[in-house]
Amino acid sequence: MKSTQKQQTLARFFGSQSSQSTAAKKRSRSPTPESSNKVLKSDDTPKTSADELEDAKELLKMEPDVKVPDLPVGKPIPYSKLCEVFEALENEPGRLKCIEIASELFTHVLSISETQEDQIRNLVEVNYLTINRVSPDYEGLELGLGETLLMKALASGTGRSMQQLKEDMGEYGDIGLVAQKSRSKQSLMFKPKPLTVSQVFNNLKQIAGLSGSSSQNKKLAMINKMLTSCDSREAKFLMRSLEGSLRIQFAEKSVVVALAKALAENEMRQKGKKINPDVLAQADEQIKEAFSQVPNHELIIETAIKYGVLNLMDHCTLKPGIPVKPMLAKPTKSITEILDQFENQEFTCEYKYDGERAQVHLLPDGTLRVYSRSSENMTQRYPDLIPVVEELKRLNPGVESFILDCECVAWDKKQEKILPFQILSTRKRKDVKEEDITVQVCLFAFDILLYNGESLIKMSLKERREYMYDNLKVIPGKFRFSEKLDSSDLDVITKFLDQSVKDACEGLMIKTLNGQDSLYEPSKRSRNWLKLKKDYLEGVGDSxxxxxxxxxxxxxxxxxxxxxxxxxxxxxxxxxxxxxxxxxxxxxxxxxxxxxxxxxxxxxxxxxxxxxxxxxxxxxxxxxxxxxxxxxxxxxxxxxxxxxxxxxxxxxxxxxxxxxxxxxxxxxxxxxxxxxxxxxxxxxxxxxxxxxxxx
Known part of the structure; x- marks a missing residue:
């Protein structure tokens, strides 16, 4: 986007006289010399996590070359203005340009907010609407209403027949474009009061939380009320939000980068300091690490505004009840590759269990939470783990709180052996009652991230493992530690791999045991953890x-x-x-x-x-x-x-x-x-x- 084009695009975001743009054109998938989505090194190979900070520095050096016109300070943010930004993001093919546009949006939201509380509320609402969510993943509130319900709402709210809407849906394949066309054809006798960002956010949150026999009618009523106040562009993005996909091709990972840039620049301006690219890069690093440990946009935005974005990690650390983004492993195809990777390093081999990743949280009040690798709260799916944790507390009187990284596997109590994942997958996923459970489970703990309020992820794996062994006792058939082997002998590792397969496991996890490389890195797929599956020794190395x-x-x-x-x-x-x-x-x-x-x-x-x-x-x-x-x-x-x-x-x-x-x-x-x-x-x-x- 050339400078003059960019000025025109940004200047209309919050301008008082802004014309309705036409239906969004399809984004170009071919990178251009000026605006490219490539994330490559100079030798044209994919970048590793070690290069991310340099990427951020290059991005965050970009200074806006246009001042976005201000809205009146302290006034509610019109939803129409946010939709203009969404449309600009939808039409812009370059990822870096999109990040700059979003950063300008967040910066403007901060500048028009009269108080610190307003800044927090406004930025949280705009941020959540941009990633098309209404709460953290682990709270379980999800948008994504069915097409049938949304079509009913459109028919009721625009006066068009279901047949007409179905024909349009067949042509466009996009409920948003159907809504845009339907709303543009509708004439109103009286112009309704415009929607605000707060109204839309709160309504979407309420809709996501509705359940029960009368919930569909309540949802329809709320959607119709919002549609009545929408212009055609607003209708497009409102319906897309309700469907669960904004289609602006701007994912959460990029939103976080834009948020870091906006918060840091706002903070430096308030202090009368010159914008410093190095500080912006540090802010980017801080906010990414904070999200990996505390994946809650509202908490992080509030903390950054109150204490400064560069001080985030002093306040946003692991908390029982908030799931940590798990550390992941890289695949490998051979034991010799492992020996090459960990040459001159002490490492350990652990069974790779064929179950479900389970992050087990004991809160200080005695409450149990079990989270999946995607941060879904699956506590209700495993009510039989509650007595296991209670027994752990009885056996270990000093335990007040913890976060354990575990694998939950199906378990045959009679033969005391692991059962295949297919058996575990037959368990009900909702409304599970302990007395109805036929497939028993056993927890295999392989890491401890927090104990009695103290974060342990900056300890080495060897220290964390010893901490876990010293403070928690095994419960046969219910709670065990993962099988391990500390060896660099090729023959010994090969036998251990074979034994893991005999014990109904997928293979081995190989991890650095000591030093800086053995720290727990939330959300990262690190080469300090490798996975070796028996079935993939001659293939790609992983499924x-x-x-x-x-x-x-x-x-x-x-x-x-x-x-x-x-x-x-x-x-x-x-x-x-x-x-x-x-x-x-x-x-x-x-x-x-x-x-x-x-x-x-x-x-x-x-x-x-x-x-x-x-x-x-x-x-x-x-x-x-x-x-x-x-x-x-x-x-x-x-x-x-x-x-x-x-x-x-x-x-x-x-x-x-x-x-x-x-x-x-x-x-x-x-x-x-x-x-x-x-x-x-x-x-x-x-x-x-x-x-x-x-x-």
């Missing part, structure tokens, strides 16, 4: 978790059902799902029946705007499209470049080719993971480049 976005009509014995599926990786920068492969092997007849039952209700007439696939070729397009809701774990032989599949295309060459998979095979449904936990496009490119270097 992939991919999003199901479409299906192909079955033939032969699969006639009348699905014959295969189109899968996608997740682009963490844009929030888009990028097609990566077609899959049709590894499914039993029973699994096809299960998938038909689960996926049939999610079928949509057209692919959502957040799905990226090759529209110029019929080779990759399925006959059936889905609303993304499910992950498949997939085994794959290797990676290849493809002009049809677009996974990671913005990170490769000129963007005309993406990465695809050779010989993918279905393993299982990953219903323990959220869509955002899918294998990212950046990871796909990294694995592809690693394979190319090996070859």
């Amino acid at each position: 992939l978790d991919l999003v199901v976005i479409g299906a192909y009509v079955g033939k032969g014995k699969r006639t009348g059902g699905y014959g295969g599926f189109l899968l996608a990786s997740y682009n963490t920068d844009t929030g888009e799902y990028e097609a990566i492969c077609k899959i049709g092997t590894g499914f039993s007849d029973e699994m096809f029946a299960t998938l038909t039952e689960k996926l049939k209700p999610t079928e949509v007439a057209e692919p959502k705007g957040s799905i990226i696939y090759d529209k110029t070729s019929s080779r990759g397009a399925p006959e059936i499209w889905f609303e993304p809701t499910m992950l498949f774990e997939v085994k794959v032989a290797d990676f290849t470049e493809s002009p049809v599949y677009k996974a990671g295309a913005s990170l490769l060459g000129d963007g005309s080719k993406g990465v695809s998979l050779r010989f993918p095979r279905f393993i299982r449904i990953r219903d323990d993971k959220a869509l955002e936990d899918a294998t990212s496009s950046e990871q796909i490119v990294e694995l592809y480049e690693k394979q190319a270097n090996l070859n």
